[in-house]
Amino acid sequence: MSLFESNVTFAHLLFEFPERALKLLDQAFYQAALHICNSQRIPDKRWKPLNRGNFIDIDLVLFAHNVEVKNKLIPGVLSESLFIFFFVAHEFGRFWLDNQSDPLKGRDFILSCICPQVFGLYIVKLAVALILAGGVEKKDENSRIRGDSHLLLVGDPGTGKSQFLKFASKVCMRTVLTSGIGTTNAGLTVSAVKESGKWQLEAGALVLADGGLCCIDEFSCIKEQDKTCIHEAMEQQTISVAKAGLVCSLSTKCSILAATNPKGKYDANLSLSENTALASPLLSRFDVILVLLDTYDENWDKMVSSYILDDHNYLAKSNQKSWSVSKMRSYFNMIRHINPKMTFPCEKVLQTYYRRQRSLEGRNFARTTPRLLQSLIRLAEGHARLMFRYEVLVIDAIMAIILMESSMSGSAVLDGLATLHTSFPDNPRAEYNEKAKTVLKLLNLEDLLPDSETYGFSYQDLCIKNYCRKLV
Numbered sequence: 001m002s003l004f005e006s007n008v009t010f011a012h013l014l015f016e017f018p019e020r021a022l023k024l025l026d027q028a029f030y031q032a033a034l035h036i037c038n039s040q041r042i043p044d045k046r047w048k049p050l051n052r053g054n055f056i057d058i059d060l061v062l063f064a065h066n067v068e069v070k071n072k073l074i075p076g077v078l079s080e081s082l083f084i085f086f087f088v089a090h091e092f093g094r095f096w097l098d099n100q101s102d103p104l105k106g107r108d109f110i111l112s113c114i115c116p117q118v119f120g121l122y123i124v125k126l127a128v129a130l131i132l133a134g135g136v137e138k139k140d141e142n143s144r145i146r147g148d149s150h151l152l153l154v155g156d157p158g159t160g161k162s163q164f165l166k167f168a169s170k171v172c173m174r175t176v177l178t179s180g181i182g183t184t185n186a187g188l189t190v191s192a193v194k195e196s197g198k199w200q201l202e203a204g205a206l207v208l209a210d211g212g213l214c215c216i217d218e219f220s221c222i223k224e225q226d227k228t229c230i231h232e233a234m235e236q237q238t239i240s241v242a243k244a245g246l247v248c249s250l251s252t253k254c255s256i257l258a259a260t261n262p263k264g265k266y267d268a269n270l271s272l273s274e275n276t277a278l279a280s281p282l283l284s285r286f287d288v289i290l291v292l293l294d295t296y297d298e299n300w301d302k303m304v305s306s307y308i309l310d311d312h313n314y315l316a317k318s319n320q321k322s323w324s325v326s327k328m329r330s331y332f333n334m335i336r337h338i339n340p341k342m343t344f345p346c347e348k349v350l351q352t353y354y355r356r357q358r359s360l361e362g363r364n365f366a367r368t369t370p371r372l373l374q375s376l377i378r379l380a381e382g383h384a385r386l387m388f389r390y391e392v393l394v395i396d397a398i399m400a401i402i403l404m405e406s407s408m409s410g411s412a413v414l415d416g417l418a419t420l421h422t423s424f425p426d427n428p429r430a431e432y433n434e435k436a437k438t439v440l441k442l443l444n445l446e447d448l449l450p451d452s453e454t455y456g457f458s459y460q461d462l463c464i465k466n467y468c469r470k471l472v
Helices: 010-016 019-035 082-098 103-112 122-134 160-173 224-235 272-277 298-310 314-318 326-335 344-359 369-388 394-407 429-442 446-452 457-471
Strands: 150-155 175-179 190-195 200-201 214-219 236-245 246-251 257-258 288-292
Touching: 010 288, 082 103, 082 326, 103 122, 103 150, 103 429, 122 150, 122 160, 122 257, 122 288, 122 326, 122 369, 122 394, 150 160, 150 272, 160 214, 160 257, 160 326, 175 298, 200 236, 200 246, 288 394, 326 394, 344 369, 344 394, 344 429, 344 446, 369 394, 394 429, 394 446
Parallel strands: 150 257, 150 288, 175 214, 214 257
Antiparallel strands: 190 200, 236 246
């Protein structure tokens, strides 16, 4: 007699005849396993000793014959097949070949495919792209410097901050999208919970996003305990746990893309820490902090309204079809395998700019620390990856400086950079040459002007050949 054929209730059997009830339950598991996968009988009994009048915990154990990872073969993502690797590398190599006359135009096309529903915001899209590309991790036997960059968007409501977080969560391979006020008890780090009489660790958003990207909306609303624990998670990328007798260290090697609203109306006379209610040590761990203020601009409002009503966009000028999310995912996944090397002219530009920032009288002491130089290096390496190169050139250092100037409250070389009211340039090369001359002149590095104009297709072609050679 099986459990399904018995007229006696199982609850009655469990309390009156526990051995017989468990025998019937074992037979029911066996029949269900045969019905589902024609498997063999589950050999082990997974229940605790029986006591009359107490509930028992029974665990159902399935022994799988085949395991398939569903998120491994996402459509459009590079798989382990060499054919797919060669095909994707050839496709992106052809893209850079078509833009060999102006590689910056090809880069701006990739940037325009980031949140195409949001008009303009050229600086923000460049920052998001460099965060997705990331830098190169440096480590030896005794030390380690993270390669993942962090970005914080501070702005008024309606400036598109959440749109960038949602798009980035779709592009990155491994992503956790959370909100500061909607996190679980574990929050962003980790917590100890007691379940079935045993203490267990519950992983937070940063631990779950290890090896990928963590998008945090309403960052200023995170729990107070997370605001202190997140310091180690952002810089050392580990979380040291000592709770309920559990002592361990968890890895949080991920980039952080956060967004928050200012506390009330943003006051330019106050510091960023006072406007966001975030401490300076926490803000100093972000590589880039962009402030988006929705100020009145008649020309900008006209362009935005035309874009929304008439569907005018940057891609319409180039007559190119926008890349899909899966293709963007493939590109950013592929360039993260590139480890560009710093060149001497690039190091000279970054070092000179860092020293100039440190020498300013009204500098922000929380931002102008050695972390500033490390952030510049990561941004320059991310731009080299975005341009599909194995070398970090002067152009990468200049673009990192432009992005940092948009982030810093006190400008050292460039003035008048509006983060929100920035559209894509009609002539990317001419605009870059103008800014490169300004930056190098103020840094007294005019002798590097010829190096700043060296970023042709030969670098992309060499990178593609080396990439395919590694696959063989």
